[in-house]
Amino acid sequence: MRLRNITGARDIIGGSEFVIHEPEKQKGNWAAVFGNNNPVHIEVGMGKGRFIMDMAKAHPDINYVGIEKYSSVLLRAVQKMEQEPFPNVRFVRMEAEAIAEVFGFEEAGRIYLNFSDPWPKDRHAKRRLMSKEFLARYDRILERDGSLEFKTDNKDLFMFALAELEPAGWRAEAVSYDLHHDREMMRGNIMTEYEERFSSMGNVIYKYVAQRQKK
Helix, strand or coil, X not given: CCCCCCCCHHHHHHCCXXXXXXXXXXXXXXXXXXXXXXXXXXXXXCXXXXXXXXXXXXXXXXXEEEXXXXXXXXXXXXHHHXXXXXXXXXXXXXXXXXXXXXXXXXXXXXXEEEXXXXXXXXXXXXXXXXXXXXXXXXXXXXEEEEEEEEEEXXXXXXXXXXXXXXXXXXXXXXXXXXXXXXXXCCCCCCCCHHHHHHHHCCCCCEEEEEEEXXX
């Protein structure tokens, strides 16, 4: 999907108090960004910010960092925050590949991947946010008992994601092949924009919760 470039988006983002502009300087010190020692949860590829902001409203005792690489998309999240600010949310415009350069060892309690780009060509598999290459990055920043949550309506991508876990030293703690008809896994579920749209079209939503294998 081609994203429409919005003139001035980078300038607006660059002047926003809700965006961390030199995130690598916060590595290992995100508690200072929020002014407390609450857990830090990260959404990689947060889109327009609906999920992370709804999570922040539901869980004020957790700090949330949303990562988005597209300025024109991040702009929408910034505009939402201007209308309804949350003290426990901050945004970062960056490539997800650099996540371990921005967060310190075991600094994150949870990572969310929601309706990530499927990168359908095999040669691009390592760019998928749930690939073993990315799992290795998450391994460096997640707490020992931290978890990774992934949702998608793309069955092929979901099966790929499940297959990547064990070789990378991870295990699925919970798996649903039809989230919206899974009473247990739907408990406390907060939908993204894509989740609401795709489920309303009748698409099945898949989800897993994964952790590192015990050593």
